[in-house]
Amino acid sequence: xxxxxxxxxxxxxxxxxxxxxxxxxxxxxxxxxxxxxxxxxxxxxxxxxxxxxxxxxxxxxxxxxxxxxxxxxxxxxxxxxxxxxxxxxxxxxxxxxxxxxxxxxxxxxxxxxxxxxxxxxxxxxxxxxxxxxxxxxxxxxxxxxxxxxxxxxxxxxxxxxxxxxxxxxxxxxxxxxxxxxxxxxxxxxxxxxxxxxxxxxxxxxxxxxxxxxxxxxxxxxxxxxxxxxxxxxxxxxxxxxxxxxxxxxxxxxxxxxxxxxxxxxxxxxxxxxxxxxxxxxxxxxxxxxxxxxxxxxxxxxxxxxxxxxxxxxxxxxxxxxxxxxxxxxxxxxxxxxxxxxxxxxxxxxxxxxxxxxxxxxxxxxxxxxxxxxxxxxxxxxxxxxxxxxxxxxxxxxxxxxxxxxxxxxxxxxxxxxxxxxxx
Numbered sequence: 001x002x003x004x005x006x007x008x009x010x011x012x013x014x015x016x017x018x019x020x021x022x023x024x025x026x027x028x029x030x031x032x033x034x035x036x037x038x039x040x041x042x043x044x045x046x047x048x049x050x051x052x053x054x055x056x057x058x059x060x061x062x063x064x065x066x067x068x069x070x071x072x073x074x075x076x077x078x079x080x081x082x083x084x085x086x087x088x089x090x091x092x093x094x095x096x097x098x099x100x101x102x103x104x105x106x107x108x109x110x111x112x113x114x115x116x117x118x119x120x121x122x123x124x125x126x127x128x129x130x131x132x133x134x135x136x137x138x139x140x141x142x143x144x145x146x147x148x149x150x151x152x153x154x155x156x157x158x159x160x161x162x163x164x165x166x167x168x169x170x171x172x173x174x175x176x177x178x179x180x181x182x183x184x185x186x187x188x189x190x191x192x193x194x195x196x197x198x199x200x201x202x203x204x205x206x207x208x209x210x211x212x213x214x215x216x217x218x219x220x221x222x223x224x225x226x227x228x229x230x231x232x233x234x235x236x237x238x239x240x241x242x243x244x245x246x247x248x249x250x251x252x253x254x255x256x257x258x259x260x261x262x263x264x265x266x267x268x269x270x271x272x273x274x275x276x277x278x279x280x281x282x283x284x285x286x287x288x289x290x291x292x293x294x295x296x297x298x299x300x301x302x303x304x305x306x307x308x309x310x311x312x313x314x315x316x317x318x319x320x321x322x323x324x325x326x327x328x329x330x331x332x333x334x335x336x337x338x339x340x341x342x343x344x345x346x347x348x349x350x351x352x353x354x355x356x357x358x359x360x361x362x363x364x365x366x367x368x369x370x371x372x373x374x375x376x377x378x379x380x381x382x383x384x385x386x387x388x389x390x391x392x393x394x395x396x397x398x399x400x401x402x403x404x405x406x407x408x409x410x411x412x413x414x415x416x417x418x419x420x421x422x423x
Contacts, residue, residue, distance in 0.1 A: 026053050042108065075103060076113045083114045089121060127364055136308030138165040139198040139235075143178050143206070144255035149267040150274065155338075157274070157381045160186030161258055163251045165202075167301035168290050172258050172278050174271070176337040176379060180208035181356065182320035184229045191233065193282075194301075196309025200236045210239050233313070259287075271378045322356040334363065338379045342373045342388045412421060 022043055029039045036054070066230045087093035091110045098105060111118070113402050144159045158175045160183065171190040183206070203209050211221040221238045222230075229342055230237045237292055245265040262281040268274040286298035293300060326334040328347045333340040334354055343352060353364045356375065361383075363371040372381045 003406075023053055026050055030054055033095065034384065039160060075105075079101075079110050079113045080117060083110070085116060086354065089118075093205075119261065133165045134308075135166045135305035136196070136198055137199045137312075139163070139190065139194075140165055140202045141183075142255055143183070144259055145178075146259050146263055148274070149261065150379055151268075151270055158260055159255065160190075160252045161251055162190035163254045164189065164297075164301065164305060167305045168293060169301045169305075170193065170254050170255075170257070170282065170285050171295040172275055172282065174278060175211065176271075176339070176377070178208070179322065180205075181226055182322040183208050184226070185320045185358070187229075188233070194309060195306065196234060196311060197235055198309060200238050201230060202238045202240065203275070203373040205239055205326035208238070213239070227240065231406055234310070261285075271404050275377075276342060283312050297418065322357060324354045324356065325351060326354050327351050331383070339376050340380075340382045342382075342384045344388045345392050411416055 022045070025043050026039055026045075029042060030036075030050075034042070036047055036050045040247055041052050043050075050311065065124060075098075075354075079098065082094045082097050083089060083091065091107050094110045094114075095105065095107050099306075114396055132315070139162055141160065141162045144161060146159065147154055149155070149159075155176075158178045160173050160321065162171045163169070171193045173186045173189050175186065179409070183203075187201070205213075209223055209226050211223055213220045222237055225239065263279060265394055266277075269279065286301075287296050289295065290297055290300075294330045324336060324338070328334055328343050328350055330347040330348055333342055334352060336354055336356060341354070341361055342365065343365075347370065350365065353369065355364065359375055360370075361373045361375050362369060363373075371385060371388065373385065376383050398399050
């Protein structure tokens with residue numbers, strides 16, 4: 001051990017464990033009335049170690065580790081340089097590199113030496129610069145999931161949440177899936193709810209929106225259908241950087257707010273009841289005092305943002321043109337997001353194309369339209385056209401004939417005459 005600048009400094013290598021004589025020394029000093037802290041300083045172990053060994057009997061040959069040591073200034077500087085350089089912030093790699101230079105030490109010793117560097121790195125990773133946009137400039141969109149009990153059944157609900165970045169006014173719509181058509185239908189519903197169009201639409205890297213990106217240039221390849229949707233509505237799509245969801249932090253916070261405040265653990269009698277609940281809740285959310293702006297979103301929206309939104313298209317634009325390939329089940333149904341639609345029974349076990357539009361579900365067998373249904377949103381609903389089962393059940397009874405024994409070739413009057421004659 002060396003005394004350097006008034007501080008006890010360990011050698012550059014780890015001090016090896018000591019044998020049972022350390023325990024004997026602790027007991028001897030304690031028997032002489034020496035205090036635990038003084039014993040710890042004398043034998044070079046932690047105070048808690050002294051307490052533990054005085055409290056419990058220690059078998060001969062038991063090993064005791066010395067208390068933690070500090071590195072010399074040179075070794076500490078070397079460890080920090082390696083940690084910030086070739087080790088890329090990995091203490092295990094620092095340990096290996098130092099071992100190659102003839103300096104053996106534990107990973108924990110290295111971690112203590114770079115504590116301030118690790119803390120600064122964590123802060124830098126978490127720190128976020130809040131970016132405020134001008135009124136009408138940006139709408140942030142995201143999907144969240146939550147399990148709810150609807151009509152007594154646990155159902156996974158997908159929630160599209162859209163937040164106007166300036167006013168923080170929020171829109172939410174529930175779905176039974178998170179396909180590209182659900183994104184587009186939800187976004188279009190948000191435009192209608194706010195009564196206008198923003199200039200940019202900021203989303204994440206969901207497959208329904210983004211096909212990929214060139215990391216070298218930062219160029220984003222949007223999904224063709226999503227890009228066509230944005231062109232139809234005249235909004236500019238943008239995608240946040242990978243693994244940087246906080247780029248759209250307003251809607252990230254909005255999803256959490258919807259799940260915790262609007263829904264919590266409530267139950268609903270139907271999907272329609274859930275939709276009505278969300279509409280009423282959005283009106284309440286518009287009135288709350290926002291923690292960042294210190295204003296109610298609806299006040300900020302009406303005063304500054306509403307007039308800056310561009311008008312909605314005069315003609316209705318397509319929102320959902322979902323086309324799915326399905327195989328007809330034995331009971332003449334096809335499934336779409338837990339909802340079952342009937343088809344003619346002659347198509348059992350055959351493949352059909354299901355086109356889901358805003359109001360209707362149309363089913364094609366090749367080029368032939370074989371079924372048309374009103375679109376349902378109720379989970380596990382069955383939408384049936386009884387004509388699809390015509391001929392599947394054959395009746396053996398002609399309802400125009402006289403029911404009863406006449407079917408056997410006799411009439412009840414014959415039996416009544418027999419009874420009367422017997423009297």
